[in-house]
Amino acid sequence: MSVDVKTVKRVAHLARIAVSEDDAERMTGELNAILGFVEQLNEVDVSGVEPMTSVTPMEMKKRIDVVTDGNKAADIVANAPATDENFFLVPKVVE
Amino acid sequence: MSDLTRLTISQARAKLHGKEITATEITEAYLSAIDRANPALNAYVAVTGDKARDMAKISDARLVKGEGGALEGIPLGIKDLFGTEGVHTQACSHVLDGFKPRYESTVTSNLWADGAVMLGKLNMDEFAMGSSNETSYYGPVINPWRRSRLDTVVMPTTHQGDGGFVSAGGTKTQRSLDNAQLVPGGSSGGSATAVSAFLCAGATATDTGGSIRQPAAFTGTVGIKPTYGRCSRWGIVAFASSLDQAGPIARDVRDAAILLKSMASVDPKDTTSVDRPVPDYEAAIGKPIKGMKVGIPKEYRVEGMPEEIEALWQKGIAWLKDAGAEIVDISLPHTKYALPAYYIVAPAEASSNLARYDGVRYGLRVPGKDIVEMYEKTRAAGFGREVKRRIMIGTYVLSAGYYDAYYLQAQKVRNLIKRDFENVFAAGVDVILTPATPSAAFGIADEDMAADPVKMYLNDIFTVTVNMAGLPGIAVPAGLDPKGLPLGLQLIGRPFEEETLFQTAAVIEQAAGTFQPEKWW
Numbered sequence: 001m002s003v004d005v006k007t008v009k010r011v012a013h014l015a016r017i018a019v020s021e022d023d024a025e026r027m028t029g030e031l032n033a034i035l036g037f038v039e040q041l042n043e044v045d046v047s048g049v050e051p052m053t054s055v056t057p058m059e060m061k062k063r064i065d066v067v068t069d070g071n072k073a074a075d076i077v078a079n080a081p082a083t084d085e086n087f088f089l090v091p092k093v094v095e
Numbered sequence: 096m097s098d099l100t101r102l103t104i105s106q107a108r109a110k111l112h113g114k115e116i117t118a119t120e121i122t123e124a125y126l127s128a129i130d131r132a133n134p135a136l137n138a139y140v141a142v143t144g145d146k147a148r149d150m151a152k153i154s155d156a157r158l159v160k161g162e163g164g165a166l167e168g169i170p171l172g173i174k175d176l177f178g179t180e181g182v183h184t185q186a187c188s189h190v191l192d193g194f195k196p197r198y199e200s201t202v203t204s205n206l207w208a209d210g211a212v213m214l215g216k217l218n219m220d221e222f223a224m225g226s227s228n229e230t231s232y233y234g235p236v237i238n239p240w241r242r243s244r245l246d247t248v249v250m251p252t253t254h255q256g257d258g259g260f261v262s263a264g265g266t267k268t269q270r271s272l273d274n275a276q277l278v279p280g281g282s283s284g285g286s287a288t289a290v291s292a293f294l295c296a297g298a299t300a301t302d303t304g305g306s307i308r309q310p311a312a313f314t315g316t317v318g319i320k321p322t323y324g325r326c327s328r329w330g331i332v333a334f335a336s337s338l339d340q341a342g343p344i345a346r347d348v349r350d351a352a353i354l355l356k357s358m359a360s361v362d363p364k365d366t367t368s369v370d371r372p373v374p375d376y377e378a379a380i381g382k383p384i385k386g387m388k389v390g391i392p393k394e395y396r397v398e399g400m401p402e403e404i405e406a407l408w409q410k411g412i413a414w415l416k417d418a419g420a421e422i423v424d425i426s427l428p429h430t431k432y433a434l435p436a437y438y439i440v441a442p443a444e445a446s447s448n449l450a451r452y453d454g455v456r457y458g459l460r461v462p463g464k465d466i467v468e469m470y471e472k473t474r475a476a477g478f479g480r481e482v483k484r485r486i487m488i489g490t491y492v493l494s495a496g497y498y499d500a501y502y503l504q505a506q507k508v509r510n511l512i513k514r515d516f517e518n519v520f521a522a523g524v525d526v527i528l529t530p531a532t533p534s535a536a537f538g539i540a541d542e543d544m545a546a547d548p549v550k551m552y553l554n555d556i557f558t559v560t561v562n563m564a565g566l567p568g569i570a571v572p573a574g575l576d577p578k579g580l581p582l583g584l585q586l587i588g589r590p591f592e593e594e595t596l597f598q599t600a601a602v603i604e605q606a607a608g609t610f611q612p613e614k615w616w
Contacts, residue, residue: 001500003491015446015490016453017483018471027487030548034488037549038435038501044508051506052513054367055337055565056324056590061366075197081460088455091466 118154118168141183167210172295190477200330218285228284280310305558308570312531312583315610323565324369327362352376385419394430439505446489531583
C-alpha cells in the first residue's frame, strides 16, 4: 500500500500537525519508503496466531479503590502556557 | 590516581567509603570536566552544579558517619527523558520548552535514595526517536571516539618514542586521529558520550529498540536493557509504552550491575512493573560460565555485514568457549521481521502517547484562530522531522480501514518473534550471543542515512528483537575495528535473568579489556 499527498494531508490533520504543501510532498515520499519497508510483514503466515497484548505473562495489577493522591491543582497547572486560578486557558471552543 | 573522573564506580565507592576522597571532590572534578568538554561534545543539555554540590555535601555528611548508601557520593548524568523535580525535563524536544516537573521519576528517586549525585541532564534524540542523536532540538552529540590511521614514522635512532612503538630499524608506528566527527549513536547518545568521555561516573538511559545498546557499542561502554517490567517507567517521558525500558550505561560490567541494582524496583505506580525482588547483580560477576549453553543465531549473519563484525563475533564465540561454555547453533526464524514490525508498533504507540503535547498543559504554545489551529501550529513547530514522521506513520496504521492490515498483523508477528526465543530457551540455551550493531559509529550528517530513513532504522537490526520480546540484552565492548573505533557484542537472556548477562559479559570483558578514547576535546 502507498499513500498520496491527499492522504498525507488527511493523516496530518488527524494527528493535528499543520503541514505546508512542501511538507506534504516530502512526507509522502518518506512515508511510502517506510510503508514499503513494512510491506514484507504480509509474507508471514500468522494463521492461528493471537496478536500480542502483553509482553510479560502477568495479570494486570489492580490497586485498592481509595483516594491516594490529590489537592495538587497548583502543581498540575504549574507548567501550562496560560492559566487562570488553577484552570487551563484555551481559545474559545463553544460559541 | 590524580584524576578522580577516571575512577570506575566500584573504585570510587571504595575510596569514598574508605574516606580517601570526598563526594565534594569527585563532584567538583566532574563539574570542571563538563565545563571544559561540553562545548565540544554537547553531551549535557543542562548542568545542575548547585544541586550536585548540595547533594555531595549531604553525601559527605553521611559518609563521615559511615552511613553511606550503595551509590553514596557517586556523580551521575541523567538522560533528559527522566522526570527530575524542578529540573530541565524536555525529552530534548522543542515542544516541551521550559518544562520542569513537580515530581521525580521512580528510577531517579531510587538512585538519589541510594546516595547518588545528579550532575545534570543528558542530550538525546528527540523523544528517544533516532539512532544517531542528531534529532535532538539541542543539536547533535559528538562521539569522543574518532577514526585513526596507523602511520609509520622514521625516527632518529638516538631518540626514543613517546608512547609509540620503537622498532629496531628506527621507525615507529603511531596512530593519528582523523578530524571527522562521528555520532555516538542514539537515542541515549548524551549518556554514552558522557560516560565514555569521563563526564559522569555512570548514566541513566532508556531503550525502546536499541537506544541503550547501540550507543554503548559506538562508544566502547557497557549498556544493559533489562527485562520489560524490571525498571519502573513511572515519570519517564513515554515513547512506545510496550517497548520502553530504562537501564544504565557504564564504563564496565561491574558498574552497570551496581547501577541496575539501584535503578530497578517493584513500583505500584507502574502497572507493568513486575513483582519480583531485585537480585544483587554484582554477585554474578566472576562466577564461572563452565557448561553454560550459548546460542549463536544464524539469522544475525546479515547480508553486507562488514568483515570486522563477523570477526568480532567469532572472537566472542572463542572467548566463551575457552571459558568452558558450550556453543550451539540456533535459529530465530522471524528475526528479519522484527524491524518492520517495530516500525508499526512503536510509531502507533508514539502517536498515541504524543497526543498529549497540545499546547495546553505544558511546554510550547503557538496561537491559532481557534483551538484546532492552535493544536496544529503548536505541534508543527514543536516536533522535529523524525518525530512528525513517526506520529504520521502511527496515525496512519491505526486509522480506520488499516488497523488490521498493519497494527494487528505486526502484533501477531511480534508474538512469533517472542515464540522463537521461547523455543530456543526451552531447548536449554542460557544466553544468546550476537553482534550489537551492524557497523561502527558513522559520521555526523551521513548523507545516505539522511536521504533514506529506513537506512538509519537498520542500525537497530540486532537490538530491536529483544525489545519486541521483552527480554534483557546487554552490549559489551569487545574490540576495535581497523580504524580504531569500538565495536560491541550483545548478549540476550531469558526474562529476568540479568545475572546471567552480567556473568557472561564479565567473561567477554576480561578477555577483551576495556576501551577509552584518546582525548582530543
